[in-house]
Amino acid sequence: MTTISYIYQQEYQAKEEDRVYTSDIDEYDSRQKPSESNRKKPRLWTPLEDERLKTAISMFGTTKWTSVSEFVGNGRSQSQCSQRWTRGLNPDLRKVSWTKEEDDLLLHTIKELGTKSWTRIASIIPNRCDVQCRYRYQQLQKMSPITVPKKENVEDSFLLPSIWTLIQFNKTI
Numbered sequence: 001m002t003t004i005s006y007i008y009q010q011e012y013q014a015k016e017e018d019r020v021y022t023s024d025i026d027e028y029d030s031r032q033k034p035s036e037s038n039r040k041k042p043r044l045w046t047p048l049e050d051e052r053l054k055t056a057i058s059m060f061g062t063t064k065w066t067s068v069s070e071f072v073g074n075g076r077s078q079s080q081c082s083q084r085w086t087r088g089l090n091p092d093l094r095k096v097s098w099t100k101e102e103d104d105l106l107l108h109t110i111k112e113l114g115t116k117s118w119t120r121i122a123s124i125i126p127n128r129c130d131v132q133c134r135y136r137y138q139q140l141q142k143m144s145p146i147t148v149p150k151k152e153n154v155e156d157s158f159l160l161p162s163i164w165t166l167i168q169f170n171k172t173i
Contacts, residue, residue, distance in 0.1 A: 045084055049074060053081055053089060087129045094127040098136055106133060107140070 045053075049072055056071035062085065065078035072081055087093075098106075102125060109124050115137070118130035125133060 049076065050084075050089060053084060056081070057085060087131050090129075092127050093129060093132075102128070103136070103140065106136060110137060 052072045053068070053076075056068040059071065060067040062082075065082050069076050069078045069081045105125055106121070109121050113120055118134045122128055122130040122133045128136075
């Protein structure tokens with residue numbers, strides 16, 4: 001464990017109850033225009049927060065996101081920590097250009113699963129996250145438009161022949 005990690009761990013254990021969270025958002029302003037959103041504005045991650053996240057992952061793993069977010073502090077939520085790790089800081093992520101084999105696997109997977117669940121698609125493509133897969137697919141579509149056939153609904157495939165038979169039967173009566 002590095003000295004920085006040790007210091008963070010000691011600080012976490014000593015001041016867990018005294019931790020103060022800060023937020024970028026001001027109190028609700030009733031003078032805001034109705035079109036303005038009241039959502040929190042996204043903040044960029046600082047190098048210190050990234051370091052704290054890496055330390056928290058080494059301490060708690062990638063399943064205890066509540067503990068990780070508390071350790072990172074600074075108002076970071078469980079989902080923010082999880083997404084920052086899985087989409088950016090995870091050292092297993094490939095951040096180089098896509099290979100022809102990866103492109104082929106991506107297109108084959110999209111034909112099988114459709115374009116609704118990028119997380120499932122990314123789980124099949126090694127060392128790529130959901131955002132990388134979606135962005136790469138969009139790039140491939142711009143290069144040459146790709147049409148993804150819609151998956152047939154299983155119920156529809158059983159109902160259509162029987163409905164067609166009923167229609168034909170009624171025509172003969």
